[in-house]
Each structure stands twice: as C-alpha cells, then as structure tokens.
Amino acid sequence: MKTAIGIGPEHREVVAHQLATLLADEFVLSTKTLRAHWNLEGPDFHSLHGFFEELYQQAANRADQVAERIRQLGHYAPASLKTFLQLTHLTEQDDAGTDxxxxxxxxxxxxxxxxEFVRGILDEFQSAHKDAGTSDFVTTLLAQHEKTAWMLRSHLK
Incomplete structure (x- = not known):
C-alpha cells in the first residue's frame, strides 16, 4: 500500500536510510550495555548492575522506536546482526573488561x-526532506542520549 504522508518517496528513502544507521547504532549500544551489565565486577557492582540494566532497556526501547519510525515512512527496518554491523558508527570491543x-x-x-550523528542529521530531516515528524522524533532521542551521557560522565568525576 502506498505511503501518503506528505513527504515524497525520495525524501522518505533518504530519511529511512539515515534512521537505519541510527537503528544499528542503538542496537549495538544496547548489546554493549548488556555486556557491561552481565560482566561488571567490583565494589560498585550492585548499584551499577541495576544502572546498566536500566540503560540497556532504554537502548532496546529506542531501537524499537527507530525501527517503527522507519516503518511509518514506508520502509523496512534492517534486522540482521550483519547489517547492523555494516551500518553502525560504533565499534565492538571484545576487551572491554569488567572494571x-x-x-x-x-x-x-x-x-x-x-x-554527534543525530546532531548531523537533525536539521537535514526538517530542511532538506520536509520531515518535521522525524526531526522531532530524533530530537527526543538526542535529549535521551544527552541525559545518559551526563549520568555516565558524572560517575567519572
């Protein structure tokens, strides 16, 4: 069925592709956060184990929201580990340790x-592709990541 939401197909395709990259980033981040939750050791285990659990649940939820936004634009969300690893900006690290x-x-x-990635695509969605909905959507995700970054940074002081 045709997607008639006031955004041309060429614009929806570009936005969906950018969102696919964001989906891959969110999925990889969710996995890396889950690894931290599983493998953490040390005197702060109890408090951080719960904190990491909250973070990976948030990341998994964001990934689901991004995939659903891709579908709202009339495209299919990537859904294989191979594709996620090809699209993501993040890198895997087998030597993350337990500290x-x-x-x-x-x-x-x-x-x-x-x-940084979201900041780079945010204005493009609105100005170049006339997609205020996706622009608003990723603005919300940006705020969530900024809050989490602040919380993580606060542990390092």
Whole structure:
C-alpha cells in the first residue's frame, strides 16, 4: 500500500536510510550495555548492575522506536546482526573488561558518538526532506542520549 504522508518517496528513502544507521547504532549500544551489565565486577557492582540494566532497556526501547519510525515512512527496518554491523558508527570491543570505570567510559563514548550523528542529521530531516515528524522524533532521542551521557560522565568525576 502506498505511503501518503506528505513527504515524497525520495525524501522518505533518504530519511529511512539515515534512521537505519541510527537503528544499528542503538542496537549495538544496547548489546554493549548488556555486556557491561552481565560482566561488571567490583565494589560498585550492585548499584551499577541495576544502572546498566536500566540503560540497556532504554537502548532496546529506542531501537524499537527507530525501527517503527522507519516503518511509518514506508520502509523496512534492517534486522540482521550483519547489517547492523555494516551500518553502525560504533565499534565492538571484545576487551572491554569488567572494571566499572572502563565500561562507563566506553559507553559514554558511544552515547557521544550517537549524539554527534543525530546532531548531523537533525536539521537535514526538517530542511532538506520536509520531515518535521522525524526531526522531532530524533530530537527526543538526542535529549535521551544527552541525559545518559551526563549520568555516565558524572560517575567519572
């Protein structure tokens, strides 16, 4: 069925592709946060174990929202690990360790990377593609990442 939402198909395609990259970033971040939750050790285990659990649930929820936004634009969301790894800006790290401060630094770096990516596409959605809905949507995600980055950064002081 044709998607008739007042945005031309060529614009929806570009926006959906950018959102696919964001989806990959959110999925990879969710996995990396889950790894931190599972493998954390140290005297701050109890408090950070719960904090990391909250963060990976938020990341998984954001990934779901991004995938649904792609569908609202009339496109299919990527849904394979291979595709996510091809699209993401983030890198996997097998040597993340179990130390809370190292894990926090790694997660902070990923949130900041996503913040920079979203800032780069935000205006484009509105100005170049006339997609105020997606612009508003990613603005909300940007604020969520900024808050999480602040919380992670606060652990490092």
């Amino acid at each position: 809370s401060l190292r894990l926090i630094r790694l997660l902070l770096r990923d949130h900041e990377s996503i913040i």
